[in-house]
Amino acid sequence: xxxxxxxxxxxxxxxxxxxxxxxxxxxxxxxxxxxxxxxxxxxxxxxxxxxxxxxxxxxxxxxxxxxxxxxxxxxxxxxxxxxxxxxxxxxxxxxxxxxxxxxxxxxxxxxxxxxxxxxxxxxxxxxxxxxxxxxxxxxxxxxxxxxxxxxxxxxxxxxxxxxxxxxxxxxxxxxxxxxxxxxxxxxxxxxxxxxxxxxxxxxxxxxxxxxxxxxxxxxxxxxxxxxxxxxxxxxxxxxxxxxxxxxxxxxxxxxxxxxxxxxxxxxxxxxxxxxxxxxxxxxxxxxxxxxxxxxxxxxxxxxxxxxxxxxxxxxxxxxxxxxxxxxxxxxxxxxxxxxxxxxxxxxxxxxxxxxxxxxxxxxxxxxxxxxxxxxxxxxxxxxxxxxxxxxxxxxxxxxxxxxxxxxxxxxxxxxxxxxxxxxxxxxxxxxxx
Ligand code: C2E
Ligand code: CA
Ligand code: CA
Numbered sequence: 001x002x003x004x005x006x007x008x009x010x011x012x013x014x015x016x017x018x019x020x021x022x023x024x025x026x027x028x029x030x031x032x033x034x035x036x037x038x039x040x041x042x043x044x045x046x047x048x049x050x051x052x053x054x055x056x057x058x059x060x061x062x063x064x065x066x067x068x069x070x071x072x073x074x075x076x077x078x079x080x081x082x083x084x085x086x087x088x089x090x091x092x093x094x095x096x097x098x099x100x101x102x103x104x105x106x107x108x109x110x111x112x113x114x115x116x117x118x119x120x121x122x123x124x125x126x127x128x129x130x131x132x133x134x135x136x137x138x139x140x141x142x143x144x145x146x147x148x149x150x151x152x153x154x155x156x157x158x159x160x161x162x163x164x165x166x167x168x169x170x171x172x173x174x175x176x177x178x179x180x181x182x183x184x185x186x187x188x189x190x191x192x193x194x195x196x197x198x199x200x201x202x203x204x205x206x207x208x209x210x211x212x213x214x215x216x217x218x219x220x221x222x223x224x225x226x227x228x229x230x231x232x233x234x235x236x237x238x239x240x241x242x243x244x245x246x247x248x249x250x251x252x253x254x255x256x257x258x259x260x261x262x263x264x265x266x267x268x269x270x271x272x273x274x275x276x277x278x279x280x281x282x283x284x285x286x287x288x289x290x291x292x293x294x295x296x297x298x299x300x301x302x303x304x305x306x307x308x309x310x311x312x313x314x315x316x317x318x319x320x321x322x323x324x325x326x327x328x329x330x331x332x333x334x335x336x337x338x339x340x341x342x343x344x345x346x347x348x349x350x351x352x353x354x355x356x357x358x359x360x361x362x363x364x365x366x367x368x369x370x371x372x373x374x375x376x377x378x379x380x381x382x383x384x385x386x387x388x389x390x391x392x393x394x395x396x397x398x399x400x401x402x403x404x405x406x407x408x409x410x411x412x413x414x415x416x417x418x419x420x421x422x423x424x425x426x427x428x429x430x431x432x433x
Contacts, residue, residue: 036061038082042091068094089116104133111138111157131225178234190243193413197406207263210248249291260427265297270304273312293323303334320345349376353387360392
C-alpha cells in the first residue's frame, strides 16, 4: 500500500522519520521550515504537486499518504507526529471524514487543512466535524492549491511557544496565547458574524445568532473553537464575552433603528456563569448601548450546564429577572431531564444540529427531533432548530411544529455590517411576499 506515496520528499532537511542519519549537522529550523507536513491525497499527480508547492514556500519535510489508512500507518511508525496534515476529502480507501474521526480518537493536536475539489458544503461538513472533535482546523482550501493561501494557513501552525513539541498541548493553545488574547481584546480583533434565524411558519426573519470571529492581522480569521478554549483556560473568557455581547447589543440597536427589529443571540460559556457579577455587567452594557434586553438572547450549552449548577442557577435566575431571554443550546447532546428543564428559567430550546441536518433520511433522528420539539413546546419554550442544511430539513421541521430555524440552507453567518443591510432587504422581500 502506498509505497511510493509514503516516501518523503525532501527539499533540504534531514531524512524522515528521525533527525539522525541525514548526513548534515542539524540546523535549528524556524518558521515554515520547522514544520513537518503530511499530505493525504489519493491522486498521485496532485500529491506530487502539493509537495512541490510546499517545497516552494519553504517547507522541507513533507510526507505523503494515499488515503486515511495509509496515513495512520505512517503516523504509527513515525517517532513524531506531523505538525500539519493536509487532507483531501474524497479518497479511494479511507476517506477524509473517517480519517478525521481516527485522528480525533488518537488525540491528534497538530493543525489540519481540509482540501477538496467538491462543493463547499462537503468541506464545511468536514470542517465542522474537525471542530467538533476539538481538533485544530487551520482552514479549508479548494483545489487547485494556491501557494499564498497555503502559506497563510501554515503560518498559524508555526510553533511559537517554547514547550517541546511532544508535550500535549490543549486545543488552540499553540495558536493563541494569553498575551495574544489580551492584545486582541484591547485592539479590536473581536468581531461577530451574524447568522439569521427564520420563523418556520412564515419564513420571516426573527433574529440572528452572533458568532465570534477573531480577526487577527497575522492569523486572519480565527474560529471560536480555537479562541474560546484559550480564553476559558487563561481567565479572559469573561472579558471576551462582554466584548462580544457589546458588539451584539450594538447590532440590536442598529437593526431597530433601520426598522428591522430582531432578537440577537449571544453564546455564553459555562465559565461565565461562575461570575456572579455577570448580570450587572451585561445590564451596564445594555444601558450604555441602549439595547433592549428583551431582544437579547443568551445561549448556554446544555451539556455543560450542570458543571457548576448552584452558581449557574443564581446567575441565570438574575439574568432572567433583568429581562434577558435564555436559550438552552445544543439540546440533545447533554442529559437535561424534564426535572432540570422545569427548574431553569429558559425561554428557548435550541436543538443541536446533530438531530436536524439530514433528518428526513433517518427515522432515529426523526424520533429524537420530534420528541424534543414536543417537549420544548409542552414547556412553553420557543423551539429553534440549528443546522438546517436542505429544503427537506426545513420541511421536516415545519411538519413537526418547530418554531424557528437556522442553518446554511437559509443563510451563512455574515459580518455585522453586511447582516444589517441583508436584514433590511430580506425583511422588505418577505413583507412584500
Ligand atoms: P453553536 O452555538 O452551535 O453555533 C452554531 C455553529 O454552527 C456556528 O459555527 C455556525 O457557523 C455553524 N452552523 C450554522 N449553520 C450550520 C449548518 O447548517 N450546518 C453546519 N454544519 N454548521 C452550521 P461557529 O461559528 O464555528 O461556532 C462554533 C461554536 O463555537 C458555536 O456553536 C458556539 O458553541 C461557540 N461559539 C461561537 N461564538 C461564540 C461566542 O461568542 N462565545 C462563546 N462562548 N462560544 C461561541
Ligand atoms: Ca449557539
Ligand atoms: Ca449548536
